[in-house]
Amino acid sequence: xxxxxxxxxxxxxxxxxxxxxxxxxxxxxxxxxxxxxxxxxxxxxxxxxxxxxxxxxxxxxxxxxxxxxxxxxxxxxxxxxxxxxxxxxxxxxxxxxxxxxxxxxxxxxxxxxxxxxxxxxxxxxxxxxxxxxxxxxxxxxxxxxxxxxxxxxxxxxxxxxxxxxxxxxxxxxxxxxxxxxxxxxxxxxxxxxxxxxxxxxxxxxxxxxxxxxxxxxxxxxxxxxxxxxxxxxxxxxxxxxxxxxxxxxxxxxxxxxxxxxxxxxxxxxxxxxxxxxxxxxxxxxxxxxxxxxxx
Numbered sequence: 001x002x003x004x005x006x007x008x009x010x011x012x013x014x015x016x017x018x019x020x021x022x023x024x025x026x027x028x029x030x031x032x033x034x035x036x037x038x039x040x041x042x043x044x045x046x047x048x049x050x051x052x053x054x055x056x057x058x059x060x061x062x063x064x065x066x067x068x069x070x071x072x073x074x075x076x077x078x079x080x081x082x083x084x085x086x087x088x089x090x091x092x093x094x095x096x097x098x099x100x101x102x103x104x105x106x107x108x109x110x111x112x113x114x115x116x117x118x119x120x121x122x123x124x125x126x127x128x129x130x131x132x133x134x135x136x137x138x139x140x141x142x143x144x145x146x147x148x149x150x151x152x153x154x155x156x157x158x159x160x161x162x163x164x165x166x167x168x169x170x171x172x173x174x175x176x177x178x179x180x181x182x183x184x185x186x187x188x189x190x191x192x193x194x195x196x197x198x199x200x201x202x203x204x205x206x207x208x209x210x211x212x213x214x215x216x217x218x219x220x221x222x223x224x225x226x227x228x229x230x231x232x233x234x235x236x237x238x239x240x241x242x243x244x245x246x247x248x249x250x251x252x253x254x255x256x257x258x259x260x261x262x263x264x265x266x267x268x269x270x271x272x273x274x275x276x277x278x279x280x281x282x283x284x285x286x287x288x289x290x291x292x293x294x295x
Contacts, residue, residue: 230291
């Protein structure tokens with residue numbers, strides 16, 4: 001799958017006929033996977049997916065979160081599992097989002113789009129006024145049925161809500177993969193080392209959705225190796241409480257220096273809420289108890 005950046009101020013019309021998957025694809029969840037699977041089997045031309053480089057909420061004050069379930073890198077990794085030729089990255093501008101639905105259609109035509117695969121709830125153009133019915137007037141459109149679980153549409157917003165509630169296991173079911181974030185290991189206060197529990201502090205690579213504050217059973221990937229570990233999401237209120245939430249990871253029986261390494265963290269299950277302990281010693285006792293739950 002080839003990644004192609006599209007900058008609107010330097011966009012040139014393309015002649016190659018394209019079949020295109022349209023959607024927001026945050027999380028690349030079961031619903032998105034259903035669409036991509038059908039498109040990869042039915043597309044009449046080389047198949048592509050159109051991805052925005054940042055959340056629409058970055059430009060529009062619509063009370064939607066600017067947090068994401070997946071970065072661009074994550075989306076590429078997950079979508080590359082399907083048989084697609086192109087991963088188009090549209091670098092969004094406010095001007096583009098203010099274009100009418102017909103202007104968006106003209107953009108797709110200039111991109112070479114002949115055939116479209118989209119969910120029945122797909123909307124586009126200023127104020128989301130365009131829909132699949134309008135697309136059918138200009139393209140060969142395949143409207144893909146939405147995917148439901150327990151009579152509720154599987155959606156990015158539903159998965160975000162589950163993560164915020166700490167229900168990681170159900171969120172993972174709807175994602176059809178473990179919720180994963182990535183970032184760089186940075187130097188922290190080193191309080192864990194002082195008390196015999198070394199932790200790695202992670203500076204996230206994107207504005208990821210942070211699950212409910214608490215302790216989780218996780219897997220960390222370091223240089224292609226995987227380790228079962230404990231991760232704390234929050235502000236570590238017992239020792240040196242901080243303002244901005246972070247992820248701290250403790251890898252049992254691991255003593256390597258990880259500073260500046262890129263790591264991936266998969267969330268497997270919620271263990272307990274973050275809380276204030278009466279002393280560092282009580283915190284360490286609790287962490288040792290938590291470790292028995294990930295063996």
